[in-house]
Amino acid sequence: MRAALSILAVVSLFSTQAVQSAAPADTSQVREDQWHLTFLKVNEAHKVSRGAGVLVAVPDTGVDPHPDLSRNLLEGKNILTGTGDGLRDANSHGTAMAGLIAAHGANGEIGALGIAPEAKILPIISSTSDNYGEADKLAEAIDYAVTQHAGVISISSAGVTSEKLTRSVKNALAADIVVVAGVGNLPEAATIGYPAAEEGVIAVSGIDQAGNHAPISVTGPKIEIAAPAVDIYSTSYGGKYSKGTGTSSATAIVAGAAALIRSKYPNLPAQEVAHRLTATAVDKGPPGRDDQYGYGVIDLVAALTADVPPLGFESSVVTPPASTAAGPGKGDDDSGTVRGLATLGVLVAAGGGYLFWRRRRRADDPPPRVSR
Structure with missing residues (x-):
């Protein structure tokens, strides 16, 4: 078993997943273990949209071509070396995030299932195998995603920004891309990290299986929406599966939701996609926006079908x-x-x-x- 631990350095980004472990493959069991699918009424949401036609960029540790995900994987880029297609992952974190977004499973009812199983994944290696990532490398990954016309960028990392990263995030937003980012995990982070802290980015916090704030999730005034973040099962390297806890998972789930909306409403601007997510969120905590849940817990079906x-x-x-x-x-x-x-x-x-x-x-x- 390998474990990917969150790392924070002065000018680095760190994974917003507390633990991401590669467990032995059990294709028949993993769907049942994905409690967030039932919680979010994913089967009902898939009657409306499955994410077809949407490209989701995943700057992370790379994405291994897992059997439950491989049909939706495109060739991407290794920002760290300048060569390669992003289709490798010695860590499991990036593969898990991609699976939460767009895993298609195997033979219908078995294997991992993503929120948007017909969306395409653009894998970008911007973090090392120990989850260390420099702000400027993430900036390069975002710039690459913009050139590839991504509709959504899912960033499961948080930390200190740089001038280059801030510029890249703002450029992505200006290019009508939905940018989703995790707020960070305790105790590594005490406040909301970047890029979640940037205005216009959908900042995601975490909840547990009871729908309550996950103690690991950072809180703060920039939080927009909350999503499942505890004991979340997904794909891993080598055809295996993983279980993780942290706002990384919540981020990928919200990115998948954004892909569903962009597929259902292809002419909807990115700001309106974010608005649809927050406007239909299930209010938790004090009425209105609060520092734990933002505007509330994500509701996939309402986000796709409500009159907003x-x-x-x-x-x-x-x-x-x-x-x-x-x-x-x-x-x-x-x-x-x-x-x-x-x-x-x-x-x-x-x-x-x-x-x-x-x-x-x-x-x-x-x-x-x-x-x-």
Whole structure:
């Protein structure tokens, strides 16, 4: 068994996965062990979108061509050496992240399954086999992803930035790419690391199997959304499987969700993709945004199907489609599920402008419950 441990240096990035271990392969068992699939109603989400047509860049330790993932792997690049295609991983971390995003499994119901099993993965080696990564190397990886027209960049690392990295992240955002990053893990990090701290990046924190804040996850005012992060099973090198705990996994899951949305709504700008994720999130903790959950816990089905007006027309409530059971219990609000940012109930043209009807959460409304 090998373990990839988080590493932090003065000018480095560190993996946002506490432990990523390569366990013996058990193709028939791993799907059952992927508790986050049931928690997030992935099968229901896949009836709407499976991520087809979306390229997700994964700057990490590389991606091994696992049988459950190989159909979705493209040739990428080794930033560390300037040669190679990124299709190797001596660590397991990058392969695990790619599997959470886009693993297609084997023979239908067995093997690892990703959130967006028809998305393509662009593997980029930007960290060494011990998970050490320099900020400028990550910057080069992001620049490469931009040149390859990635729709989503999933960054499961956090740390100190550099002028070059800050510029690269801003360039990716300006290129209409959804950039998703983990906020970091305790005790290695005390505050939200970069790139999650950058405005416009979807900063992801972690929850456990009960839907509560994972103690390992860093907290802070930049957090946008929370996703499963504890005992998360995925692919590993050599055809094996892995189990990890940390905001790395949560990041990859949210990146997969972004791929589902970009596939379902191909003309939706990156900012609106992020808005759709946060607007439909299941509110946890204090009402509205908070430093543990951001705007709430990700809800895949609602993010794909709810009526979410564009940015600039938000209110305190999103009404999910009546035909689905996405999200928490229906008793939270008599007109629909209470959500994080979310949205406008009615738009009516009036006197050359707009009349906005917004339904606020009542003070005596019970707190929303996370779906399982």
